[in-house]
Amino acid sequence: MTRDDLARFRAGFAHCELVMLADTAAGTVLTFDSAIHQGQERLDDLCATACALFRSDLPARGMAVLSGPRGSRLFLQMPRDPTEVICAVLGPRADLPAICVAAGRLGDTENMT
Amino acid sequence: MTEHPSIATILSQAAALGTDSQDLAAATAEEARGFVLDAIAACIAPRELTILDGGKPMLRLEAAAGQLSRLLDLPDTAPAEARALSGQPLTVKELDAVARALARLLPGDQRLQCRSTPPAQPPDPAHPGIGVDALLRQLGLIPPDRAIQDRWAYLLGAAEEVLIAVADPGQAPRQICPDRLMTATLERQLQALLAPPAPGINLLDKNEILFFTLKSDPDMAIGLAQDGPAPRALVIEAGAMAEVAAFWASLSHVPVARAP
Numbered sequence: 007m008t009r010d011d012l013a014r015f016r017a018g019f020a021h022c023e024l025v026m027l028a029d030t031a032a033g034t035v036l037t038f039d040s041a042i043h044q045g046q047e048r049l050d051d052l053c054a055t056a057c058a059l060f061r062s063d064l065p066a067r068g069m070a071v072l073s074g075p076r077g078s079r080l081f082l083q084m085p086r087d088p089t090e091v092i093c094a095v096l097g098p099r100a101d102l103p104a105i106c107v108a109a110g111r112l113g114d115t116e117n118m119t
Numbered sequence: 120m121t122e123h124p125s126i127a128t129i130l131s132q133a134a135a136l137g138t139d140s141q142d143l144a145a146a147t148a149e150e151a152r153g154f155v156l157d158a159i160a161a162c163i164a165p166r167e168l169t170i171l172d173g174g175k176p177m178l179r180l181e182a183a184a185g186q187l188s189r190l191l192d193l194p195d196t197a198p199a200e201a202r203a204l205s206g207q208p209l210t211v212k213e214l215d216a217v218a219r220a221l222a223r224l225l226p227g228d229q230r231l232q233c234r235s236t237p238p239a240q241p242p243d244p245a246h247p248g249i250g251v252d253a254l255l256r257q258l259g260l261i262p263p264d265r266a267i268q269d270r271w272a273y274l275l276g277a278a279e280e281v282l283i284a285v286a287d288p289g290q291a292p293r294q295i296c297p298d299r300l301m302t303a304t305l306e307r308q309l310q311a312l313l314a315p316p317a318p319g320i321n322l323l324d325k326n327e328i329l330f331f332t333l334k335s336d337p338d339m340a341i342g343l344a345q346d347g348p349a350p351r352a353l354v355i356e357a358g359a360m361a362e363v364a365a366f367w368a369s370l371s372h373v374p375v376a377r378a379p
Contacts, residue, residue: 020141020142055322058321058322059329059331063318064318064319064331065312065333065334065335065341066332066333066334067332067334067337068331068332068337068357069331069332069360070330071329071330071360071361071364072323072327072330073327073330073364073365073367074324074325074327074367074368075326075368075371075372076324077368078365078368096368097141098368098369098371098372099141099369099372100365100368102361102362102364102365102368103361103362105361106360106361
C-alpha cells in the first residue's frame with residue numbers, strides 16, 4: 007500500500023484528517039497521508055495505540071474505534087497480515103460506517119495485490 | 120454572566136472540527152442548526168463562513184471569538200428583517216431576527232457544507248456580535264452537554280436494538296437481548312476487562328469509548344468506557360459498531376430541542 011493509495015482513500019471522505027499504515031510487529035509507521043503536517047510524535051502515538059489494541063491483553067481482533075467528542079480514531083487490521091493496521095483520525099461528524107466499509111475494501115484490495 | 124465561551128471550549132471545538140471544509144447530511148432541524156452554530160463557535164480568529172445547501176451558497180456570515188458578528192449575504196427566502204441587517208455589525212438586539220432567519224434557512228433534510236475563509240475586513244471590536252448560547256436559546260435548543268445528564272444511559276437507550284449485554288463495575292454482566300446468549304467466554308472476557316488492572320482503560324480520554332470486535336466472536340463487539348476510576352462495558356452486534364461509535368462521537372455536537 008502506497009502513500010497515494012492512502013491519499014486517494016482520504017480524499018474520498020469529509021472529516022478524514024489522517025490515514026496511516028502501521029506495522030504493529032515492529033512498532034513503526036509505514037506510510038501516511040494527512041490534511042495538515044503531522045509531527046512524528048503524533049504518528050508514533052497513533053502507532054502505539056494500534057499496538058496496545060491488537061498486541062496486548064485486550065480480546066480485540068479486526069477493528070477498533072476510539073470514539074469521543076473530538077472525533078474518532080479507527081484501527082483496522084489488514085486481513086493479509088494482521089500485524090499491519092490501517093489507522094484513521096476522523097472528525098466527530100465523519101461518516102464512520104462508510105469509512106469503515108471503505109477501509110475494509112482497501113485492506114481486501116491489498117490482500118489481492 | 121458572559122456570553123463568551125471559554126478559550127478551552129473554543130479550542131476543543133476547533134480541534135473537533137478539524138481542518139477540512141465541513142459537510143453534513145442534516146436530517147433534522149436540530150442537526151442543521153447545530154452544524155452552523157458549531158462552525159460559528161469554532162471561530163477563534165475572525166472568519167467568513169459560507170454555508171452551502173446542496174452545493175449552492177445559501178448564507179454568508181462573519182464570526183469571531185465564537186460569536187456571530189455579521190450576516191453578509193442572505194437568500195431571498197430569508198425574512199426581510201434579517202436581509203435588512205446584511206453587512207451591519209450585530210448586537211443582541213438583533214438576536215430575534217437572526218434566530219428567525221436561521222430557523223427559516225435551516226429546516227433540516229439538507230446537505231450542508233461550510234467553507235471558512237479569512238474575512239475581507241476585520242470585524243469591529245466595538246460590536247462583539249451574538250453568542251452561540253444566546254442563538255441556541257432563541258432557537259429553542261439546548262446544548263447537548265446540558266440536555267443529556269447521563270451520556271452512558273442515553274447511549275444505551277439509543278443503541279437498545281443492537282445491545283446484547285451491559286457490564287457495570289463490581290456487578291455481574293446483565294444480558295439485554297434474550298436471543299443472543301452470553302457465552303461463558305464472553306462473560307469471562309467482560310470480567311477480565313473490568314477487573315483491575317483493567318486492560319484498555321489507559322487508552323481512553325475523557326468521554327471516550329473504545330469499541331472493538333471480539334477475537335473469540337467476530338459477530339460481537341465490546342464498548343469499553345470509564346466510569347470514574349473504573350471501567351464499564353457494553354456488548355453490541357459487530358455490524359452496528361461503526362454506527363454506534365459515530366453516534367457517540369456526534370453526541371456533543373447536535374443540540375437537543377427544548378421541551379415545549
